[in-house]
Amino acid sequence: MRTKVLQELEKVNQRLKSAKTKVTIRESNGSLQLRATLPLKPGDKDTNGTGRKQYNISLNIPANLDGLKTAEEESYELGKLIARKTFEWNEKYLGNEANPKELKTIGELLKNFEEEYFKNHKRTTKSEHTFFYYYSRTKRFTNSQDLANSENLINSIQKIDKEWARYNATRAISAFCITFKIEIDLSKYSKMPENNSRKIPTDVEISAGIIKFADYLNNRGNQVNPDVKDSWQLWRWTYGMLAVFGLRPRELFINPDIDWWLSEENADMTWKVHKDCKTGERQALPLQKQWIEEFDLKNPKYLEMLATAISKKDKNKHAEITALTQRVSWWFRKIGLDFKPYDLRHAWAIRAHILGIPIKAAADNLGHSVQVHTQTYQRWFSLDMRKLAINQALSKRNEIELIKEENAKLRMENEMLKLENEMLKLELVYKRS
Known part of the structure; x- marks a missing residue:
């Protein structure tokens, strides 16, 4: 129709x-x-x-x-x-x-945004995540004192310089306008930007990155609040877990199964992602098992710190979990990393591809579809990553060719031995006769 x-x-x-x-x-x-x-x-x-x-x-x-x-x-x-x-x-x-x-200000409507939004949306972990995305960006990029009309909202969008920030704000403000039935035309700003850059760390850079947490300890000043002086260890642990499992940051904070992670029964060293997370429950397998030991990720001290951090939060409040994930990003910047938490997830996907892991297995392990895996994650293959993948493929081919050559030599030697054996038999028969 x-x-x-x-x-x-x-x-x-x-x-x-x-x-x-x-x-x-x-x-x-x-x-x-x-x-x-x-x-x-x-x-x-x-x-x-x-x-x-x-x-x-x-x-x-x-x-x-x-x-x-x-x-x-x-x-x-x-x-x-x-x-x-x-x-x-x-x-x-x-x-x-x-x-x-009758017109209200943007700030007045934001106070009722959650209530009005969930009148037409079923409240789930995923929908709460989506709503908070809309709420936080609408609040960040608009003036709460402005009247909630199309002109003021469009002016707010036009003031945003960065393409991706403008695009994300447009999505959020569009949902805001639909919720409150504000007539607005955002078609001019709704096109997704064509280019975006990411810094996907290599394995060497990831290993070097975790050392920066210890460097922070050595270089920080003496005037540190005793209550938080060791908190850097929790964020170092978080960094390592994101690198090993390719997790979304919030998958470490939403009802983590700490007992399972530390259990001796966990022979495969999997991390259990809770059912309340974005794509439901799953067991994530590590790609670089040696990092678990190298990064000391099973140290009970760090898990106690995790339990304390999430116990201070209302686990049913999406905003509180988001505050923890934002803290992860803050620590990445604080210690001077030139990549972001989600870039470790992209690095996991690329590493899996280079290692020859089937796309379906890699996608399932990351908790998304094959389509998302191929369209979103593999687009970040840098030149260095492509060189590595090609060189490894060529190296593997050279190894196969070498094995084939060795097999051919062994077959030839085997045939020669058979021939010598037949000659000896004939010589023995001749002597007897």
């Missing part, structure tokens, strides 16, 4: 264009809007100095075939007002903004 509506919408807009009606119709979130360049709405700023601006007008027309007929009629009516220069912003065209006193 939506395809039919969009096809018919294109035909309607073509008719409006042929009639030289300076109005078009667009579909947004299941409704139809009229788009036209109009005199400034009351209260709007004349940023272009023209006294006019393009607006999307919602008349609460549903995006269906009957709605298209109504929208086309309204477009012709609006077009006549524009042509006669008699258009005025009245209650019909202002809609919810007809009474400015």
Whole structure:
């Protein structure tokens, strides 16, 4: 049905264009809007100095075939007002903004964001994660004192310089607007940036990175709060676990099975990811088992520190777990690492590929689909990583060729021995005769 509506919408807009009606119709979130360049709405700023601006007008027309007929009629009516220069912003065209006193600030709406959001979304660990993503970015990139209208929200997005930050803010503000039924057109900012850079550490760099935690201890000042003077050890342990298992940081803090990790029954040295985590429960296998010992990851002292850290938090509160994961990132920056916690997860995926581990096994171990594994993680293959993979493949091929050559020599030697043996037998028979 939506395809039919969009096809018919294109035909309607073509008719409006042929009639030289300076109005078009667009579909947004299941409704139809009229788009036209109009005199400034009351209260709007004349940023272009023209006294006019393009607006999307919602008349609460549903995006269906009957709605298209109504929208086309309204477009012709609006077009006549524009042509006669008699258009005025009245209650019909202002809609919810007809009474400015009803508009609330962004800060006021943020207070009710969680309650309103979960009226239409089932509350799960994953949906809480998604909501906090929307909430935190909307709060970070907007001014809580601004009125919650499309102009102020778009201005907030336009002030963001970095492409990925702008893209993430747009996603969050879009969810915010949908929740509170704020009419807004974010299509200009919703395209995912094409390029993004990551620093994927090599195994050598990962091993060197863990030493930086000890360097921090040696270089820090003497005035350290006694209650937190050893806390760096917990974050060093976290670093090692992320490197060994390719975990998401929060998978270390959401109901960790510490007893299992330290148990003698855990012969495969797996980490149990709890069912409340993003992709459910699983047992993650280590890729570099020697790091478990080298990084001292089974030291009970560090696990006691982990238990203490999570006991201070309300484990049902997504924001509190997020605070712990943000602390991990803070420590990465503090000790001078030039990569981020999630880059260790990417490094695990790349290392698994280089080692020839089947994609399905690697994807299952990381707790995501094969599609995510191939599309998201393998795109970060750096030149150095590709050289390593190719050199290892060539080395493996050379080893195979060498084995084949040795086998051929052994077969030849075996045939020669058989021939000598037959000659000796014939010589012995000849002597007897």
